[in-house]
Amino acid sequence: MRAFIFPGQGSQKVGMGAELAAASEAARDVFGEVDEALKQKLSVLMREGPEEELTLTENAQAAIMANAIATVRVLERDFGVSVFEAANCVAGHSLGEYTALASIGAFSLADAARLLKLRGQAMQAAVPVGEGTMAVLLGADIDQARALAAAAAQGEVCEVANDNDPSQVVLSGHTAAIERAVALTKEHGIKRGMILNVSAPFHSSLMAPAAERMAEALSQTPPAALALPLYANVTAAPVTDAEEERALLVEQVTGRVRWRESVLAMRAGGVEHFVELGGKVVGPMVGRIDREAQVTSLVTMQDLEAFAKQVLG
Incomplete structure (x- = not known):
């Protein structure tokens, strides 16, 4: 069994996605759609910086998601491997849970971008800077x-x-x-x-005001049906019900990211191969959690081509 996993905040860097965009129309389409959804040239910020602006929570969250979904779309359109063929379940670290949901169609790309922009703004506003x-x-x-x-x-x-x-x-x-x-x-x-x-004390009870804002936003833009099981951060357990996942996304704002437990739960569920899309952050964590697990990180076109050959034989 195989899990597709997605990175969280801290994996952003200037130049992210540039190689994929240069090589693939599928990637360019993703970045263009996110720019349009946010009414912001996020793709230019991702490609050119400045780093301090890209690192702002409201920009970083959407950028990391966009880069990972671009990786998914390139894998699908350019190399003929869909998430549904290659993965048995999905998971993401913190904001990566939104990416995981977008990868299986539970959120549209535009909705995921707008929700993460709001999530970043809400988390930043929840606690005065420095406190x-x-x-x-x-x-x-x-x-x-x-x-x-x-x-x-x-x-x-x-x-x-x-x-x-x-x-x-x-x-x-x-x-x-x-x-x-x-x-x-x-x-x-x-x-x-x-x-x-x-810039803020994420995933603590101090984020309660942000959780309230996300509860309102997710009531207006709830996840659709989950086509694959998702291992949720706050429970480290598989979720298949969209309404349950909506509640867990609200809880996630103040709750603990149980990544170690999630990986162990996926392993117990039969997952042998963990594939990180759009980064090399959560994959190494998997390796430290269970040295027997197979881990692959997909970042470059070469990574994607090699993985596609492995999947398609």
């Missing part, structure tokens, strides 16, 4: 991270935001609490803690 942040813990498992978060909170928010793999957990919350957590890492047997260069 919240995130930190990555290296050499920490989930139990160590939870204990550290509890010790550092001291009446403020300090929560596990991302359980990425057995050696990497991300905390989110009030800036002072996150700084205390980083200072306490050694006492909790954790190798290292680093404050992340992010």
